[in-house]
Structure formats: C-alpha cells, structure tokens
Amino acid sequence: MKVLAFNGSPNKEGNTYHAIKIVCQELEKEGIETEIINVGSKAVRGCIACWQCAKNRNEKCVIPGDDVNEWIQKMKEADGIILGSPVHYSAIGGTMKSFLDRVFLVAGVNGGLLRHKVGASVAAVRRSGGLPTFDQLNNYLNYSEMVIPTSNYWNVIHGMNPEEVLKDEEGVQIMRVLGKNMAWIMKLIENGKGTVKEPEKENKVLMNFVR
Numbered sequence: 001m002k003v004l005a006f007n008g009s010p011n012k013e014g015n016t017y018h019a020i021k022i023v024c025q026e027l028e029k030e031g032i033e034t035e036i037i038n039v040g041s042k043a044v045r046g047c048i049a050c051w052q053c054a055k056n057r058n059e060k061c062v063i064p065g066d067d068v069n070e071w072i073q074k075m076k077e078a079d080g081i082i083l084g085s086p087v088h089y090s091a092i093g094g095t096m097k098s099f100l101d102r103v104f105l106v107a108g109v110n111g112g113l114l115r116h117k118v119g120a121s122v123a124a125v126r127r128s129g130g131l132p133t134f135d136q137l138n139n140y141l142n143y144s145e146m147v148i149p150t151s152n153y154w155n156v157i158h159g160m161n162p163e164e165v166l167k168d169e170e171g172v173q174i175m176r177v178l179g180k181n182m183a184w185i186m187k188l189i190e191n192g193k194g195t196v197k198e199p200e201k202e203n204k205v206l207m208n209f210v211r
Helices: 015-029 052-056 068-077 094-109 130-143 169-192
Strands: 002-007 033-038 080-086 118-125 156-158
Touching (some): 002 068, 015 033, 015 080, 033 068, 052 094, 068 094, 080 094, 080 130, 080 169, 118 130, 118 169, 156 169
Parallel strands (some): 002 033, 080 118
C-alpha cells in the first residue's frame, strides 16, 4: 500500500513538511510506502471553469505547463492521500488551493477517481487560522467520498520557523496518532476487499434552488 502526501507550503521543508513527515513515519512503521510531493513551490494555475475535463473524461485537466495531470495519475494509483497546507489569511495556501480545485474536479467528473481512498488533512500555523484551513482541506475529502481517519484533536500543529512545530508536543502527538489511525483504517479496507461488499456508486444529483 502507498500514501501520497502533498505539501502545499512554498517552503519545501518548512513546518507543513515536518507535520506531514510525522504522519508518514507512523505509516512507514506499519509497512506502508509514502511519498511527499511539494506543490506549494510550483507554478500551478487555478481552475478556469471550462469544464473540458467533464467533456473529455480522459482524467486530465486541459491547462498545460504544470505537473497536475501527473499528480492526478499518482493519486489514482495510491491507497491513501494526505493534504498538508500552511495557513495564509486563515485559509489554504494559494498554490495548494489551485491544485486542489483542479485535481478534485477532474477526479469527480471522471467517475470518482478518489472514492473510498483514505484521505487526511493537516495544517501548520504560526498562531491562528488553523481550524478554518483544516476544515477547507476536509471539504475536498468529504465531497469525494473519501474515508477520513481522525486523531485525538484537530489536525493542526503550531510553529513559525522551520522545524519549530517539533516543539509543539501536543501537535506532534496529534500527527502521530493520525498516522497510526490512518494505517489502521487502510489495513481494514485492504483486508475487507472481497469480503465486505463496497457500496455502489450513485450518480450525483445536481440542482439549484432557483425555480
């Protein structure tokens, strides 16, 4: 089994990276392979709402010039996904938001590429805004019918300078427990294949409230 983690920080080995790394270390102890991809330092354009991904249904975004389509295929093959972001004005970092909007739209309109994969979110913050960012990250996982493991508190860790989050003893424990629970859920799903019937996918019902 493999978990793919996305670091949404422009600082490749800043506090978001170290938060993700703590989770990954627990997964690796359980024999689960991990890979961390840095998104935050890349140039990733936001979704332009062209809906060509829904029209083409080829598991690709039509916007050229970045690694988004490569990452989509890597996510499709992975068993678990970690989304990690710094906090910018009580929200997801801009590049990470652009990445997530495009990836999760492509995944959704192509039959639910991430459905029933295990997905977790983490946020690294200096002081405030961690919970809104954590909630925003979870919106992508919820919408995609992913299975979300929990920890013993909200998945937010505190620090300003690189590696400072390692001094947040409670935050470190939160990430460690998250990693353990994520590994456990992944193993339950893997061992249940062929034994426990997976719910059938329902076609999405779309409506608005203007009649």
